[in-house]
Amino acid sequence: MSKNFGLFILIAGFVCLGFSMFEFLTLDMWETPKYFWLAFVALPLLFFGFVLSAPRIQRSLLNQQRDNIRETMKVMADGLREGLHATNKICEKCNHRNEASAIYCSHCGTAL
């Protein structure tokens, strides 16, 4: 509960604001708004809700960023491995892929 307190306040603020706005918009000309004060309650609720839930949102954004970086690193590593593979020696006789440092084909023994 304490973890979601900021989010709870934020939602409560939105509900208050929405309710007062709804009343204000659906009001007839001669009616005076009864719940307009809710808008003034909503503003501090929204403010504190934002302040309290901001670190959580920031943390989740950071996690997402970390995942993105990890993904990028993985792609780069794969690309590097692929690049190293391309420099490998391919046997002319049997098309076996040998290490770049290989002198003889490890499959058929032909000199590379």
Ligand SMILES: [Zn+2]
């Ligand atoms: Zn070979």
